[in-house]
Amino acid sequence: MQGGRVLDPANDLDAHVDVRVRDGIVDSVGADLAAGGTTVIDVKNFIVTPGLIDVHLHLMNGLGAFGADPDVFGVGSGVTTVVDAGSAGHTLLNVFRNYVTNNAKTRVLNYINLSTLGGVTGPGYSILSDPRLIDEDKIEKAVEANRDIIVGIKIMATGGALGSQGLKPLERARKLGDALKLPLLVHIGESWTKDTAPVHVGDVLRYLRAGDIVTHMFTVHPGGLLDGNGKLWPQVRDAKESGILMDVGHGLHNLNFDVARKVLDQGLQPDGVSTDGHRGNRAGPVYDLPTTMAKLMALGFSLRQVVEMATVNAARLLGRTNNLGSIRVGQPADISVLRLEEREWEAVDSQKGALRARQALVPVYAIRGQSLYEPIAVDRP
Ligand SMILES: [Zn+2]
Secondary structure (H helix, E strand, O other): EEOOOOEEEEHHEEEEEEEEEEEEEEEEEOOOOOOOOOOOOEEOOOOEEEOOOEEEEOOOOOOOOOOOHHHHOHHOOOOEEEEEHHHHHHHHHHHHHHHHOOOOOOOOEEEEEOOOOHHHOOOOOHHOOOOHOOOHHHHHHHHHHOOOOOEEEEEEEEEEHHHHHHOHHHHHHHHHHHHHHHEEEEEEEOOOOOOOOOOOHHHHHOOOOOEEEEEOOOOOOOOOOOOOOOOOOOHHHHHOOOEEEEOOOOOOOOOHHHHHHHHHHHHOOEEEEOOOOOOOOOOOOOOOOHHHHHHHHOOOOHHHHHHHHHHHHHHOOOOOOOOOOOOOOOEEEEEEEEEEEEEEEEOOOOOOOOOEEEEEEEEEEEEOOOOOOOOOOOOOO
């Protein structure tokens, strides 16, 4: 790849250099490299980054209203790694592995659902926390057989999903996470049910530890990070200081620009940027990860910061810095190519709130090993 702006925050690299890939392996990164028999791809008007990582999506293609094709939000969106958030409980994990992960061109990782039912029920049902459908032994067996793809345990910490069980499922998830040495990915915000009392985020955070992830940090729904006066709950600051991670999780419901401004103004930064992509939000308001990154840029983050979130920070959040999040000589090519467009557009959040944006981010290629993928068309703003 010749002449692109290589932006690799993990290596503190932001320079116009070439990246040479031979037989699918990164062979050299530097100025004016000779092609040496490799195919030259002119990327001089583009940004070259480590393969982008989207840490929260719903990818059980064909399951209910949500399951999206991983390659639509993955290599079809300039993204090389996508992570499913809880579509599969332990009973479906082999199905997920065989039909989703193994059939995708994108690397597909997985947060296993605490509930046996997983995404089968949809997110709003208290049956998800039925104690008969939390089976530690079987989850443990499924995890041990699939450590290569499992990065954590997903739990919905909402009144709608926890129902009469209160915080008990969270307590069981905590114990399981400790036993299996896996982080918890915890959904906050009553985005799916309006008729149940919300769970207070402070109560949820008591069960979390350094390395666990709270997703939907900018939700406007009850159970979010802000109190009634728009101030961060004190427990949220404590949690952040203790090493609990915060993820965006845009989705249909949970990126609200006003909430984001208030949270950011009080100094709380996201650790990860993710789409919460599924079949119902691909055509808007989510579109893809580059568009979600550009929305954060409209909120004041720099290109380097959003690339850092979607590469090295995401790799850290997944516990995969050994092979993800940076461009490494001698490792298989895992690279994204993006176009930064200087133009005005209207960024829209999950509640149709609008923000003037001056820069757009558009996928150009996703590269994994010897394969180069072009984006799948989507009518993004
Ligand atoms: Zn989700």
